[in-house]
Amino acid sequence: MSVLLRSFSTAAATAVAVSTFSSPSSSSALSVAALLISCRSLRSLEQIHARIIRKGLEQHPVIATRFLSFCAAFSAPAYASSAFDRLSAPNLIVWNALLAAHARHSPLPTTVALFNLLRRRCSLPPDAFTFPSLLSSCSHSVALSLGSSVHATILRCGLEADVFVRTALIDFYGKCRELRAARKLFDSMRHRNEVSWTAMIVGYLSSGDLASARSLFDEMPKRNVVTWNAMIDGYVKSGDLVTARQIFDKMPERNAVSYTSLIDGYAKAGDLASARVLFEQLPERDVFSWSAMISGYAQNGQPGAALKIFLEMYNQNIKPDEFVVVGLMSACSQLGSLTLAKWVDLYVTRSSIDLSKAHVLAASIDMNSKCGNMERAASLFESMPNKDLISYCSLMQGYSLHGAGDKAMGLFRQMLEEGLMPDSITFTVVLAACSRAGLVEEGRQCFDLMTNEHLIVPSPDHYACMVDLLGRAGRLTEAYELIRSMPVEPHAGAWGALLGACRIHGDISLGETIARKLFEIEPTNAGNYVLLSNIYAVADRWADVSELRTLMRGKGIRKVPGFTWI
């Protein structure tokens, strides 16, 4: 949005400049320039573009440049290119504006191709305005060798001393973790500004060198809000929320980024209360702030709260981004509501969110499969050109939850055939699918495959799945032996699975042993008491049932009544 802001300050200058252009009607150029300055959306930019063409101002270099920079502000590089292609003799400034639009929004190869085109087609060599955007594109892609060759070109052009070029170089080497190169450029600068200092600090922060970042931060003569925010984010990312908060409290002026970084930190640490307080204090929330709260609640198992925040955002007509949508889908999959899932699906289709992005697609597959729309989940999966581990796991888990263990196993085999390497989580999903479907042999084979061929050390979750698998199949002794042979401490889930199996198969004495163990690990979980009580009830041991109920009452444990969404 900096382009928008800047355009206001130079409004008068543009009007004067445009009026001197020797066109058929310089007054219409003036009015078009004024329109561009007040342009607030891509839609109105399109209308202004039509007007530019109608008035014969398409070739006007100042109008064209400003138009291209607005395309950049509204993330429309393709639109910028189509307008640029109609120009008969673009000068270097117009080329630079086009390059900037692509550098910010197109993949690096596109930007580089454009730069090469500029060098061939433009009558002037690239200048100090050309390289900063090209370098920032290299920084974002962490393209060290490409950026280094750009640096060589900069030296040949004699532009290394320019503050903007030099700062972009510092940022580039910093992001590529070449801190000595960055620092050498920084130290030998004759004139530095806050942006140069901040770029150097960000370099240290992205390599995790908080101490060097902090000493530069303390040393720098003048800080701006971006500098402060970079430090907050650095501390948040390192997990030091206390120092992040100190910086936040000390800063002279805050913006939405300052709040959102800290909100994100609190939310990721599970401190939703602190996150919420800051969110309520935030004067102007943007889509990132909403997203931080929505995914914060969703990731901490509070889907209802996530949904409530989303609805508030929806009612304020704020356009969601992909992160909001992923958070929303995650909340929805936890709630398991098919009606809601269908609404979210429709909502995303109608929004401008790119559903083909891997993490959005994975979230959508997960939501649809957990909410029971397996057809939709499968068709989304099939639409993926490059299926990854996460999407495979989402769909496998969906089949597993709906009792289609054979389909889950089919997918697992397909995954292996495609050459994907299953990880620890994949095996948790696969083993759970086997145990739900009673596929004892397949489960055993998978466990062997995991330990012997993929050399994955089984986690307590993997053991719990195997115990569940053996227990359900009635192999209680084997399951018990497996638990006792575990090199890691079994968690309640593994014992609970075995207790459940004891109930199914009516093994009272083993059930009692397991239950005693469970009462120790989680003394307040009512489910364990109820399971043992059910085991006694099936065997008509009503005295034991009643004794257990008394024990529960004595400990103040109450069973939470079951509920369903259907």
Added chain:
DNA sequence: TTAGGGTTAG
């Protein structure tokens, strides 16, 4: 001898 283009934070 004027306009219009460039670098840092979530």
